[in-house]
Amino acid sequence: MSGNRRKPPQGRGRRAAQPPPSSGRRAAPPRSTGPGPGPDSHGGRAESRRAAQQSTGGGGGGRRRAASASAPAGAEGGRRAGGPRGRGRGGPERKRFIDYPRANKYGVRRWLPSWKLILATGFGFFALLVGLAGIALWMVQVPEASAAAKQEKNVYYWANGKQMVVAGQGDHNRQVVGIDQIPRGMKWAVIAAENETFYQDNGVDPMGIIRAVGKMALGGETQSGSTITQQYVKNTFLDQSQTLTRKAKELLISIKVGAKEDKDDILAGYLNTGYYGRGAYGIQAAAQAYYRVDSSKLSPSRAAFLSATLNGPNLYDPAGGIGSAATKDKNLKRAEARWSWTLDREVAIGKLSKSDRDKIKAKGFPMPKPPKKATELKGQTGYLVELANRNAVAQSKGKITKRMLETGGYRIHTTFDQKKTSQLQRSVEKVKKANLDQKKRKVDKYVQFGGASVRPSDGAIVATYGGEDATKHFTNNADYTGVQVGSTFKPFVMAAAMRNGMLDPRLGKTQTDEQRTKVSPKSVYNGNNKVKLRDYDGKIWTDRDGKEWHQRNDGNKDYGRVNLRYAMQESVNTPFIQLGMDVGTETVKKAALDAGLSKDGLARTTPTFSLGTSAPSAIRMAGAYGTFAKSGKRSEPYSVSKVERKGQEIFTHHTKSELTFDRAVADNVTNMLETVVQKGTGSKAKALGRPVAGKTGTTDDNKSAWFTGYTPQLSTSIGMWRVNDQAKSQKFLKMYGVGGEESIHGASFPADIWTEYMKGALKGTKVMRFPKPGPIGETVYGDGASPKPTPSEQPDEPSDDPTASPTKSPTKSPTKSPTHSPTPTDTCTPPRPGCEDDGGIGDPGDPGGADGDPGDADGGTPGNPGGDNGDDQGGLFGGPTTNRRD
Numbered sequence: 001m002s003g004n005r006r007k008p009p010q011g012r013g014r015r016a017a018q019p020p021p022s023s024g025r026r027a028a029p030p031r032s033t034g035p036g037p038g039p040d041s042h043g044g045r046a047e048s049r050r051a052a053q054q055s056t057g058g059g060g061g062g063r064r065r066a067a068s069a070s071a072p073a074g075a076e077g078g079r080r081a082g083g084p085r086g087r088g089r090g091g092p093e094r095k096r097f098i099d100y101p102r103a104n105k106y107g108v109r110r111w112l113p114s115w116k117l118i119l120a121t122g123f124g125f126f127a128l129l130v131g132l133a134g135i136a137l138w139m140v141q142v143p144e145a146s147a148a149a150k151q152e153k154n155v156y157y158w159a160n161g162k163q164m165v166v167a168g169q170g171d172h173n174r175q176v177v178g179i180d181q182i183p184r185g186m187k188w189a190v191i192a193a194e195n196e197t198f199y200q201d202n203g204v205d206p207m208g209i210i211r212a213v214g215k216m217a218l219g220g221e222t223q224s225g226s227t228i229t230q231q232y233v234k235n236t237f238l239d240q241s242q243t244l245t246r247k248a249k250e251l252l253i254s255i256k257v258g259a260k261e262d263k264d265d266i267l268a269g270y271l272n273t274g275y276y277g278r279g280a281y282g283i284q285a286a287a288q289a290y291y292r293v294d295s296s297k298l299s300p301s302r303a304a305f306l307s308a309t310l311n312g313p314n315l316y317d318p319a320g321g322i323g324s325a326a327t328k329d330k331n332l333k334r335a336e337a338r339w340s341w342t343l344d345r346e347v348a349i350g351k352l353s354k355s356d357r358d359k360i361k362a363k364g365f366p367m368p369k370p371p372k373k374a375t376e377l378k379g380q381t382g383y384l385v386e387l388a389n390r391n392a393v394a395q396s397k398g399k400i401t402k403r404m405l406e407t408g409g410y411r412i413h414t415t416f417d418q419k420k421t422s423q424l425q426r427s428v429e430k431v432k433k434a435n436l437d438q439k440k441r442k443v444d445k446y447v448q449f450g451g452a453s454v455r456p457s458d459g460a461i462v463a464t465y466g467g468e469d470a471t472k473h474f475t476n477n478a479d480y481t482g483v484q485v486g487s488t489f490k491p492f493v494m495a496a497a498m499r500n501g502m503l504d505p506r507l508g509k510t511q512t513d514e515q516r517t518k519v520s521p522k523s524v525y526n527g528n529n530k531v532k533l534r535d536y537d538g539k540i541w542t543d544r545d546g547k548e549w550h551q552r553n554d555g556n557k558d559y560g561r562v563n564l565r566y567a568m569q570e571s572v573n574t575p576f577i578q579l580g581m582d583v584g585t586e587t588v589k590k591a592a593l594d595a596g597l598s599k600d601g602l603a604r605t606t607p608t609f610s611l612g613t614s615a616p617s618a619i620r621m622a623g624a625y626g627t628f629a630k631s632g633k634r635s636e637p638y639s640v641s642k643v644e645r646k647g648q649e650i651f652t653h654h655t656k657s658e659l660t661f662d663r664a665v666a667d668n669v670t671n672m673l674e675t676v677v678q679k680g681t682g683s684k685a686k687a688l689g690r691p692v693a694g695k696t697g698t699t700d701d702n703k704s705a706w707f708t709g710y711t712p713q714l715s716t717s718i719g720m721w722r723v724n725d726q727a728k729s730q731k732f733l734k735m736y737g738v739g740g741e742e743s744i745h746g747a748s749f750p751a752d753i754w755t756e757y758m759k760g761a762l763k764g765t766k767v768m769r770f771p772k773p774g775p776i777g778e779t780v781y782g783d784g785a786s787p788k789p790t791p792s793e794q795p796d797e798p799s800d801d802p803t804a805s806p807t808k809s810p811t812k813s814p815t816k817s818p819t820h821s822p823t824p825t826d827t828c829t830p831p832r833p834g835c836e837d838d839g840g841i842g843d844p845g846d847p848g849g850a851d852g853d854p855g856d857a858d859g860g861t862p863g864n865p866g867g868d869n870g871d872d873q874g875g876l877f878g879g880p881t882t883n884r885r886d
Helices: 045-056 059-069 075-081 107-111 115-139 184-194 206-217 228-237 244-260 263-273 283-291 300-309 328-348 354-363 381-396 402-407 418-435 486-499 564-570 573-583 585-595 607-611 618-629 663-679 683-688 749-761
Strands: 154-157 163-167 275-277 410-414 447-454 461-465 524-526 561-563 633-635 640-645 648-652 657-659 693-698 704-710 715-722 871-873 882-884
Touching: 154 381, 163 283, 163 381, 184 228, 184 263, 184 300, 184 328, 228 263, 263 283, 275 283, 275 300, 283 300, 300 328, 300 354, 328 354, 381 402, 381 410, 381 461, 381 640, 381 648, 418 447, 418 461, 418 749, 447 618, 447 749, 461 618, 461 749, 486 564, 486 573, 486 585, 486 607, 486 618, 486 663, 486 693, 486 704, 524 564, 524 573, 561 564, 564 573, 564 663, 573 585, 573 607, 585 607, 585 618, 618 633, 618 663, 618 693, 618 704, 618 715, 663 683, 663 693, 683 749, 693 749, 704 749, 715 749
Parallel strands: 154 410
Antiparallel strands: 154 163, 410 640, 447 461, 447 715, 524 561, 633 657, 640 648, 693 704, 704 715, 871 882
16 A cells, blocks of 8 residues: 555654653653553543554555654654744644734745635624614614794785795795695605605615715715605704714714604694795705795695705705706706606606696796795784784683794684785775875874774774884884874763763662662763862862862863764763763773773773873774674674694684674764864765774874774774983973964874775775664763753753853752753754754864873873883783873
8 A cells, every 4th residue: 555655754864853842840751652551641631542553554644654654753744833834843733713913924925815814804894884773773772853943924814815924933945744634745755755664664774875975986976875854854953064973973872763753743843844946944845945835735846846955055046056056947857857757757657647747848938926025024914913922822711822823833824804904904005105205294203103904893903003013113003002193082082971871970880770860861061171179969079179170171261061073073071081081081991892992992981081192093993883883782893713733723713793782872872973073173084985983192292192983894903192202201292383283183193194095995895884873771960961941931041153262150059960961952063062963074183092191190191102110011912001191
C-alpha cells in the first residue's frame, strides 16, 4: 500500500531531536512512536487514544498517524509551529469566536473579513437597530396635538347663508370638518397623488422613503417619501423643523398612530390641518378661499386641483406666488399639469373611470376665483362679529362660552342682512360727507353716529352701524354707549299712562291698576315753560334741600294748555315730566322694560327720568319701538339664528313673543307717533312715502340727538353725539354749530340718515298700514289744566300760535283727583293745541330733554362713557361695560 511505501520523516537538526526545555509547568510528553504504552505515554487522554488506535489499527493509516505524531521535532512541524495560528510548542490548535484577523491567511487577505463575518456583522447591526427602535417605540408617546393644530377660526354667515367673514384667535384660518363633509373626489385625489397605499400601509412606507432618497441622489424630483399618516403627524403633533430628531419622532409616532387610529380619522385630520395657500389651513377654509363654497360642495375637478396646492401652494396657485418662479402664468401651467396628472392617477388606482376623467378634462381646468383681500374685521364687520359672539354666548345658556369661541371651529349664522347693513353704512357716510367738514369747522371733529335696525315680527337685528371702523373705533355705537336718548323716551311714559293709569292722590303710592285712572291721548296738561312740578298728590315737588324743580321747554317756549297728542307731536317737555309724576316714575320704568329696554341702560327714577335721562342702546330702542309696531308683542332682539360645530348643531334660535301691552295701548302709541311724523318734529320721515311712526329726541346742552321710527316691517334707531373716543377721560361734548347748524336735533341729521336708510331697506317691499287704534282711557286734566266750565268760558284756552305769550297761570289749587271732561261739548275744534286731533307743524327742531339736575336728584346730568363715578352699564348681550354718571 502507498502508506507502507512512504518513508518516515527525517529530523532536520539536533535541536529538533532534543526534548523541549522545561518551562516550570507540566509539559506534554512527546508522542510515542511505538505501538504500545511506554514511560512517555502519560501526556493525556488524547495521546492515549491515539496510541490505542495505533496499536489496534492496521495498515498504512496507523503508520501515517504515528509518523505524523513524531513530526514536531521535524522541519514540517517547525513550519506549522511558526505559522500564524500554529499550535505552538506542540499544543492543539484553538478556534476563535470571531476569526479576525483571519487564521491561515497571509498578507492583505489576513485583514479582509470573510463573507461570513460581513454577513454576521450586518445581521448583528440590523438586530441592534431593531432592538433600539423597539425600545424607542416603546418609550415614545403620542403627544397632545399642538396649539396651532387645534386652533380654528369661526365662520360667520349673513342671514341669506353667504359667508360673511372668517374670524377668531390665532393666525391660522381653519375650520375642522368631519370626514362625511369631505367629498369622495377630494379623498381619492389626495391618496392617488400622495400615498396610494394609504389604506394598506402601517403609517410609514419604507419603499417610498427609499425611492425618494434614490431620486434625490440621482438629481431627480425632490420628494418627501412621507405617507399621509406621517404628514398628519407632522402637522398635528410636531413642529415643521427639518432635523433628523424631528424626522425620527415623526416615524415612531406615525407607526403608533397608524396602529391605533382609524384610517378615515387620519385622512380627515390631514385634510383639516394641511396648508393650501391663501392663508387657508384645512379643506373647508381652502374650499372657501379658492371657490367660495363649503368643502362638501367640491366637485372632483376642483378637488383634483386643491390636492395640488398641498404639494406647494406658492407654486400652484394660479393667482401667483412669491418669487420669479411663481408667476401667474407659470403657476397656472403647473397647476393644470398637476390637475391632469392627478385625474390620471385616480384612474390608475381604480377610483375614477376613464369616461368620467375624459368628461372632466373636456370641461377644462377649474379656474379658482381671485383671492379676497384680508379685510377681516375692518369696517362694520368687527362690530357685527362682536354682537354675534355676545348673543351666541347669551342664547346658548352655557353651551358656548367666550373661551370656547376663542378656541374656534364654530359656524355662526347671523340675522344680519348684507344689503341692509351696506345701505345703513352708505346712508351714514352720505349725510356725513354732505354736512360735516373738519377743515371748515373744528366742532365737526369727534362726531359719532350709531344705529340699529330690528325686525318687529321676531326681534331679528338686520343691520347695525357701530362706527367708522371697528379696527380704529373700538366702541360699538349700536350697542350701549352711555348716550342719553332724550325725548325718544316719551312713548314709554305714554304707554304707562294708558296701560297702568294715573295714581289716585287720595291713596298711597301702592295702588292696583284698578284703582288708577287710565289716560287717553286727549288728556290735557299745562305746556308752559318752567311750570312747577308736582307730585302725584298735588304737592309741589322739592328735592331734599327743599328746592323746587321747574322744567323748561326747548327754547323756553310756552305752549299753554295742550293735549298729550299735541305734546308728543311737538315734543313739549312740561306735560310729560308731570305725566310721569302722576303715573309714577317706577311705573314708567316698568313700561320701558316691558317694551324691551334693559335695566342696564336705565337711569335712576328721578322726575327727569320721563324725559330720557336713560341711555339704552340703539338696538334696544329699535327693539322696544318694534313692540309698539307689533301691537304690544315683545320679541327679544337677537343676532344669531343658529350655531354649529363639526356638523353638530349647538343651538337654534326660537322666537318667543310675549304680549306686554294690550293692543289698544300699543296701537294708540303708534297712532300718536304717526302724528309726530305727519305734523310734528319728525316730518322729514314723511319722505319715505309710506306709513311711519317715529319720535325725535335731543338732550340737555345739545350733547346727543336721536330719531327712532318704524313701519310695520322694520324698526330703526339712529343716534348722534360728540366724544373723543381716543381720550383717556372721555366725556360728551356739545354739538352747537356742528354741520353749520345752530344746534343739532333729532329732526336734523339723525332723521336724514333714518329716512335715507329706510328708503333703501324697504325698496320693493309691500306698503303696509298700521292697525287703527281703538278707544282707550279717559280724558284727564293735569295740574294747571282744569276742565273748562262751559264751552263759552275758556279762561285757560291756549292761543292758536304755540309761540304766543302764555296765558295766566291758574290760581286755583290743583284738584285732588284727575278731573274728567264732563260732556263731549267741552272739547274744542281742531286745529287748536288742546283739541283731540290738533297739532300743526311747529319748530322742526326737537324741543329737547331735561333741563339738567333737579336738585340733588342729579337726574338731568348726561351720561359719561368714560367717567369714574358711574354705575357699570352692560351691553345688549352682557358684553363689556362702560361707566357713566346717572
